[in-house]
Amino acid sequence: MRFRTLGAGAALGASAFAFAHYAPALPDSAIARPAQQFGLPFAGPPGPDTWMLGQGYGNTTGAYRQRRRTYGNLQGVHAGLDFSAPCGTPVRSIGDGTVAEVDGPHGSPPHNVVINHAGNLSSLYGHLRVRSSLRVGQAVKRGDVIGQSGDSQETCISAPHLHLELRDRSHQRFFNPLPYIRADWDSLSLAGSFGRGYQYDLNAPRRWQTPESQPEVRRGGALLNEFARPWPPAPGGGR
Numbered sequence: 001m002r003f004r005t006l007g008a009g010a011a012l013g014a015s016a017f018a019f020a021h022y023a024p025a026l027p028d029s030a031i032a033r034p035a036q037q038f039g040l041p042f043a044g045p046p047g048p049d050t051w052m053l054g055q056g057y058g059n060t061t062g063a064y065r066q067r068r069r070t071y072g073n074l075q076g077v078h079a080g081l082d083f084s085a086p087c088g089t090p091v092r093s094i095g096d097g098t099v100a101e102v103d104g105p106h107g108s109p110p111h112n113v114v115i116n117h118a119g120n121l122s123s124l125y126g127h128l129r130v131r132s133s134l135r136v137g138q139a140v141k142r143g144d145v146i147g148q149s150g151d152s153q154e155t156c157i158s159a160p161h162l163h164l165e166l167r168d169r170s171h172q173r174f175f176n177p178l179p180y181i182r183a184d185w186d187s188l189s190l191a192g193s194f195g196r197g198y199q200y201d202l203n204a205p206r207r208w209q210t211p212e213s214q215p216e217v218r219r220g221g222a223l224l225n226e227f228a229r230p231w232p233p234a235p236g237g238g239r
């Protein structure tokens with residue numbers, strides 16, 4: 001078993017360090033294929049007073065700008081979905097499963113929950129406002145409340161949102177949640193409130209430019225977005 005440090009970068013804005021050890025990544029044959037088998041992490045319709053898709057999964061401009069720091073251990077991309085929501089919004093399990101971790105070492109502080117699902121998939125709910133009252137090992141049903149949404153900066157003013165990831169159970173592979181979750185992604189993507197854009201490499205300007213076409217991420221893999229001709233450029237003109 002190898003040990004790796006899950007530092008502030010991989011923890012998506014963490015200020016504290018935690019340690020996690022990882023099993024080998026599971027092969028495709030062990031992982032359920034996407035079949036819209038999950039639901040959204042909120043009840044009720046989206047809207048400016050409830051919840052909206054804020055930042056997509058993948059090669060976002062925001063992730064590009066932080067590719068060597070916050071997302072350096074995630075190949076430089078945003079390995080989950082951000083849903084804008086007022087602090088305290090009930091967060092729901094996207095599927096039936098078992099609570100695997102409450103405030104575990106897998107990122108997205110200040111509080112998080114991991115649910116294990118059939119097909120060796122795990123969902124992570126990050127930036128929760130308070131510690132979830134769930135117990136590890138507890139069974140949950142799709143739609144059960146697993147916590148309250150919070151703010152990655154812990155102010156409930158700066159960046160209130162839920163960070164949702166879909167991983168393999170080894171926590172080595174990160175999947176685009178869109179084909180796994182039944183939702184009107186076209187409408188949600190059009191109405192998003194921040195970070196909608198994807199980073200271009202002008203040498204391959206169509207690559208990773210739609211919500212559906214984003215790459216899988218492997219923990220610790222090489223950066224995917226060290227683009228030769230990035231657009232927009234990083235602030236200050238650097239790369």
Ligand SMILES: [Zn+2]
Binds near residue numbers: 012055162163
């Ligand atoms: Zn996020």
